[in-house]
Amino acid sequence: MGEDVLGGRYRLVRLIGRGGMGAVHEAVDTALERRVAVKRLLAAGGLDDGSEALHRFRREAQALARVSHPGVVQVYDSGVHEGAPYFVMELLDGVNLADLVAGQGPLPPPVAAGVALGMCRALAAAHAAGVLHRDVKPTNVSVTRAGRVVLQDFGLARLAEEPAITRAGALLGTPQYMPPELIQGQLPGSPADLYGLGACLYLMLTGTPPLGTGAVDVGALVELAVGPGVPPLAGRADTGVPDSLARLVDALCRQDPGRRPTAAEAEAVLGEAATGGEDALVALVADRVREQAVEFVYSPPVLESSGMEVLDWAAIPQSRTAAGDVQRPLTLSDGTRQLMLSSMTAASARSRQREAVNLVLRGDLQEAVRMLTAVSQVCASALGPDHPTTLTSQYWQAVCLARLGAGAEALELFSRVNAGTERKRGRDHD
Template sequence: MARGERVGGRYRLVALLGRGGMGEVHEAEDLELGRRVAVKLLNAVGGMEPDGEAMERFRREARAMARIEHPGVVTLYDSGLHKGTAYLVMQVLDGRNLAHLVATTGALPVSAASWIAHGMARALAVAHQSGVLHRDIKPSNVILTRDGRVVLHDFGLARLAGERAITAAGVVLGSPQFMAPEAIKGGLAKASADLYGLGACLYFMLTGESPLGPVVDVGAVVERALGPGVPRLSGRADGPPGELAALVDRLCAQDPEERPREAAEVAEALEAFTAGGQEYVTDRLTALQRDHAVRTAQGVRLTKGPEYAWDEVAVPGPRGEDPAPVKARPAHARGGETPTLSDHTRRMVLGSMSRETALSRQREAVNLVQRGELEAAARMLAAVVPVCVARLGPDHPTTLTSQYWQAVCLARLDAGREALELLARVNRYVDRRRGAASD
């Protein structure tokens, strides 16, 4: 669906967040309540009739999801039907998924891996008590937030325990790397299948390796899942403590009867290994978000003028706020190339953005900053600023104000040196404006 389209007459699509086998997820604006939401469109189960049996099953699943109230489970706000396609409206989670964290960090310390798994287990315990199975536990469905939460999302693939799955023919639910063998065989999944996924994620965190080896051929992965299974951690020279290794082995057992009975039991067993884990994860997330915000800001480059690489002005915000206090700090390591907006993207944005829409997007970004959703704000400003520079000019108030708030993002992410550099550049433009006004 296109950006700007209204789903259910209420949710204006803003940006595509991702696609999967079941559909696509968009960031959207709730026009009634004025808040950011995530809209998941279940394209794989399209063609529903408002009064049909499939829609009734979907409503039952949505009601089951809505019963789950826990900080470790993504909140469901609404559901409905749009042009024959079912959709779910959920909270937007600002953070990093577990797959990204391990990809950038490698194997996690025992305390960090155990703390994340403990959060997952507690969330699953609540979901299972509500009669809901997740059915797709994998690293990309585990979000780690900067405020120190572990959140399971994509319960759109879940179903009420014992009920028929809502799926189109031929659609496989889950990833073979993290799917329980009985689920791969097409059997009726139970809570023990979610615990298998939890164990496979814990193996992934502790080793930095995919549970069933490199993904070269899905068929080969399925053969390993149904054959030798996940390698045992017990007795591995570089493995975790014995009790933790034994727990991972039990969770990843081929036979569901050999796994722990309940998620609450797993959470209790993990708690002994979690000391210091939350601090490690939140520190790492802060560093990743800071580095991304810095690279995004520094990567905005236009062809006109050497001063245009940053963004806007040290002009007080709508509430007269000053930037957060900043402290100079040593340059931190940054991996990879500095990203820049592609020429195609810039032309597309330039062609569609007016002075009014630029100001509107800037206001959205300011609201995000004030709510503490800094990474989302940094992304939005990275798109708005170069357009403002090119369309409105580098010393236009909208451009300068956007740059000011970009500096605020950097400062609050502890990128003090970069924030000060940006504010210095912005101040030069402000001084020029004042000098021109006094002539």
């Protein structure tokens, strides 16, 4: 099987996500033997030095490198591979905020305040470094299994000393979480990012997007954003949200950026409201990670593709999230299955399996589940459901589920492995 190794160092393992201009892969840094995330620019419009796509891509890497804070994803390296630029970041475990709310519903106020506090501190650090994020939304906020809140995807970031480069009439960002002044074409300042913070806090506290779930058309969302705006949260008796948090959300989501609280003012309110939420946040993330792992093992998605991207093994299941972002489900086409099976050998499957087992032993359970599920699925078709490589992959899948707390599902999978082993043993004796 061919493998992409960028810069002679970063071996791509699987596709994490793809956007209009680029793709993010999980990769192995072969020099330091660690897992990383690699973002590559794959712009169809060309990569000449004057292209806007290339400018934005370089600016994202520069913005990340400029901010040193635990709440901002760390950038390690950058380079060019076969004419396409890339940069290397830390690989985060856990879940993003949109997935957390989709799985758990409204978060307890201390938990929501704790996540917002982490976001607020990260934004303050970015602003102090002269970086505006400009796309603060739930899918761009990760919460690790240790409860660390991390801002990522600075693809629309703007450096303080750099003029805006957006095209006239272009709408960049997500209207559900985009401040009205940005929609209206005004040059944004730090209050624009704080609006996104308030909109995310609204989602966490209510379980619904700030502009509601009724309008899905971009035009309708824009009219709501620049018109009535985010509905007031204070005074509502149906949410159970403490008055201090409700009033903070309303203040952060004000139409006039000059009337929004500063990061320091927001942090003061959030710090008090977040008391006692740390352990609860870690428990909620663990629950969501466990649910996703079980879903991945029992309903494994595989990337549909006409090219070699299929060899990235697995893709994260996608759907419409509670945050209002639409994500397409991934299915396996006949052509894709044939391409995968033609590239799979017992030796290459065992190699991937050994790599996944090492991840299990290191405690990188989410990555291990994805890799083992892909190996198990393809081996079951290419080598047979009772082949030792297939059964061994399923065994380690069960180990991952057990360590993530899914005891019943792990036991069922262990039983399946035992049954397959007995069948094979019986055939060998015949």
